[in-house]
Amino acid sequence: MRTIALRDALREALHEEMARDESVFVIGEDVIAHGGPYTVTQGIVDKWPDRIFETPIAEAGIVGLGVGAALAGMRPVVEIMYVDFITCAMDEVVNQAAKMRYMTGGQASVPIVIRLPCGPARLVAAQHSQIMESWFMHVPGLQVAAPSTPYDAKGLMKTAIRSPDPVAFFEYKALYVSEGEVPEEDYVIPFGKADIKREGEDATVVAIGGMVPRALEAGVALEDEGYDIEVVDPRTLAPLDMETICESVRRTGRAVVCEMDSSFAGTGAEIAAALAEQCFHDLRAPIVRVGSPHVPMPFAEELVNVTVPDSAAVCDAVRKVMA
Amino acid sequence: MTLNAELSRRIYTDMWRIRLFEEEALRQTSLGSVKGTLHTYCGEEAIAVAVCAHLRDDDYVLGTHRSHGHCLAKGAPMDRMMAELFGRATGSCRAKGGSMHIADFSRNILGANGIVAGGIGPGTGTALASRIRKSDQVSVVFFGDGAAARGPFHEGLLFGSLWKLPVIYVCENNGYQQWVPRKNVAVVDSVADMAASYAIPGVSVDGQDLEAVYEAAGEAVARARNGEGPTLIEARTYRFYGHSLGDMEEYRSREEVDDWRENRDPIKLFSAWMKERQWLGDDEDEAIQGEVAAEVSRSVAYAEESPLPEPEDVLTDVLDTEWRVSA
Numbered sequence: 009m010r011t012i013a014l015r016d017a018l019r020e021a022l023h024e025e026m027a028r029d030e031s032v033f034v035i036g037e038d039v040i041a042h043g044g045p046y047t048v049t050q051g052i053v054d055k056w057p058d059r060i061f062e063t064p065i066a067e068a069g070i071v072g073l074g075v076g077a078a079l080a081g082m083r084p085v086v087e088i089m090y091v092d093f094i095t096c097a098m099d100e101v102v103n104q105a106a107k108m109r110y111m112t113g114g115q116a117s118v119p120i121v122i123r124l125p126c127g128p129a130r131l132v133a134a135q136h137s138q139i140m141e142s143w144f145m146h147v148p149g150l151q152v153a154a155p156s157t158p159y160d161a162k163g164l165m166k167t168a169i170r171s172p173d174p175v176a177f178f179e180y181k182a183l184y185v186s187e188g189e190v191p192e193e194d195y196v197i198p199f200g201k202a203d204i205k206r207e208g209e210d211a212t213v214v215a216i217g218g219m220v221p222r223a224l225e226a227g228v229a230l231e232d233e234g235y236d237i238e239v240v241d242p243r244t245l246a247p248l249d250m251e252t253i254c255e256s257v258r259r260t261g262r263a264v265v266c267e268m269d270s271s272f273a274g275t276g277a278e279i280a281a282a283l284a285e286q287c288f289h290d291l292r293a294p295i296v297r298v299g300s301p302h303v304p305m306p307f308a309e310e311l312v313n314v315t316v317p318d319s320a321a322v323c324d325a326v327r328k329v330m331a
Numbered sequence: 332m333t334l335n336a337e338l339s340r341r342i343y344t345d346m347w348r349i350r351l352f353e354e355e356a357l358r359q360t361s362l363g364s365v366k367g368t369l370h371t372y373c374g375e376e377a378i379a380v381a382v383c384a385h386l387r388d389d390d391y392v393l394g395t396h397r398s399h400g401h402c403l404a405k406g407a408p409m410d411r412m413m414a415e416l417f418g419r420a421t422g423s424c425r426a427k428g429g430s431m432h433i434a435d436f437s438r439n440i441l442g443a444n445g446i447v448a449g450g451i452g453p454g455t456g457t458a459l460a461s462r463i464r465k466s467d468q469v470s471v472v473f474f475g476d477g478a479a480a481r482g483p484f485h486e487g488l489l490f491g492s493l494w495k496l497p498v499i500y501v502c503e504n505n506g507y508q509q510w511v512p513r514k515n516v517a518v519v520d521s522v523a524d525m526a527a528s529y530a531i532p533g534v535s536v537d538g539q540d541l542e543a544v545y546e547a548a549g550e551a552v553a554r555a556r557n558g559e560g561p562t563l564i565e566a567r568t569y570r571f572y573g574h575s576l577g578d579m580e581e582y583r584s585r586e587e588v589d590d591w592r593e594n595r596d597p598i599k600l601f602s603a604w605m606k607e608r609q610w611l612g613d614d615e616d617e618a619i620q621g622e623v624a625a626e627v628s629r630s631v632a633y634a635e636e637s638p639l640p641e642p643e644d645v646l647t648d649v650l651d652t653e654w655r656v657s658a
């Protein structure tokens with residue numbers, strides 16, 4: 009099978025869905041010029057000039073218009089240049105997009121995809137490096153996807169676009185150029201289906217988004233120590249496939265939960281709490297969480313390196329649950 | 332369409348429908364049957380009915396926390412609205428929205444909105460949808476003068492103007508932002524003047540004068556439908572009741588309220604206007620009010636007879652759980 013980068017997989021998903029359904033359109037800052045900073049929307053303007061909208065720098069307006077177009081039956085794919093900027097449009101996401109179906113007693117459908125490039129990549133400090141998945145997981149009515157491979161990115165993006173409900177779609181900037189096998193034919197990945205990225209017997213490592221490759225690296229490093237870890241990638245955080253995660257933990261008896269974001273009140277906290285509730289008697293060691301300390305993202309590389317967990321941090325956590 | 336006798340009587344009837352619906356809802360609140368709070372539209376009726384008189388069924392309307400009038404004027408069934416206020420399973424939103432979220436998607440009433448300026452971006456987005464689909468639908472967004480302070484107002488108008496979208500922005504300036512007089516917190520008197528910053532027409536009209544609102548709205552709807560872009564209409568109006576239930580109204584005088592009720596009531600003014608033209612007789616006027624009162628009573632009976640929601644309903648309508656993806 010051919011190998012392409014994650015950003016190319018996303019672009020392919022967009023092109024295929026736009027060809028498939030004329031209600032799909034793209035809106036965001038710089039999405040025509042260069043296809044956005046990440047080139048994901050490249051080529052759309054040539055094929056569908058009336059279905060791509062390059063906007064002023066006005067996130068509340070961008071998302072607000074997307075919500076309205078979705079209410080009127082369109083399928084907007086909104087690009088927010090950095091997830092950090094979605095804070096300028098939180099009303100539109102939380103009060104408008106997410107609650108509309110419920111508040112109207114099921115009348116409204118808001119099929120909007122909000123693309124949220126996230127995480128540390130270049131050294132761009134605290135306002136261009138956040139992750140924030142857990143903020144959106146906490147809002148009823150939102151779906152949250154966080155792919156870690158090109159294959160998952162394409163399949164989840166196609167599902168997101170076809171979904172009748174809003175999706176916060178997290179794209180780890182550091183993974184845009186990572187490559188992987190992606191089929192050329194149409195395929196979708198249902199939401200709420202975790203994927204076991206590596207099978208193992210000794211400990212379950214639940215890894216989210218950008219932590220998946222780091223957990224896989226840790227898996228290789230730990231082989232030398234005789235530890236065989238299983239890496240589970242939830243792929244979507246809302247809905248969250250606790251069934252697959254619990255099944256793995258019941259087999260291994262040990263759990264490490266990894267995210268790049270601050271651990272405090274984070275995604276890992278939810279997963280760890282659910283594991284404690286559902287698998288307590290299967291656990292042979294306390295659950296260990298891996299994540300950033302509760303600080304804004306610093307600037308200097310030396311500081312970033314001690315903030316964002318790497319594969320060594322995953323290894324340390326595994327040693328702890330194995331001890 | 333110019334205002335003729337028949338259309339005027341229909342509009343006049345709708346004003347009474349809004350007035351009596353809300354006065355009954357207030358009464359039912361004191362009886363404990365209507366729950367939660369109410370933001371009443373009484374005093375502002377001319378605006379909703381005059382604007383909606385220009386709209387087709389498939390045109391979009393988005394509202395505010397004070398939207399009973401917008402919903403009734405656009406054709407939402409009164410009985411289901413009353414049932415919603417009663418918190419019944421037959422309500423417009425099946426008892427999940429209440430007064431601030433009434434919607435009727437079958438009539439493209441895409442919802443009242445509890446967030447000030449919350450409807451402006453989405454309303455502009457419905458107009459973008461019409462543009463992409465090349466339909467000639469128009470969108471109307473109602474909001475209060477308080478919304479003009481918020482970012483989404485400015486961003487929404489910018490987008491509407493930039494892409495010349497078929498949208499009409501209707502600001503109902505009732506002079507108060509909850510309990511604060513507009514003059515204490517605004518730096519320009521007329522919201523219509525703010526249209527200049529977005530290079531669209533801004534029109535300020537007397538919101539108690541139905542004919543004035545009707546003419547301004549007619550021009551704005553025609554412009555939008557012809558692809559000439561948005562208009563910002565400011566309708567100067569007044570809230571007869573407080574901001575919401577329990578408002579002590581310490582910020583305005585009894586005399587001020589009485590003066591508006593006595594001399595600036597849009598229903599009285601329009602009734603007199605029609606009678607001058609011999610378009611409405613006293614008997615007819617009485618008959619209209621009687622019919623509306625009967626419709627309101629029927630809506631109360633419908634609400635009272637309707638079932639309460641079931642506890643398990645709380646978990647439905649968060650997401651479309653029936654939906655499955657397939658390749």
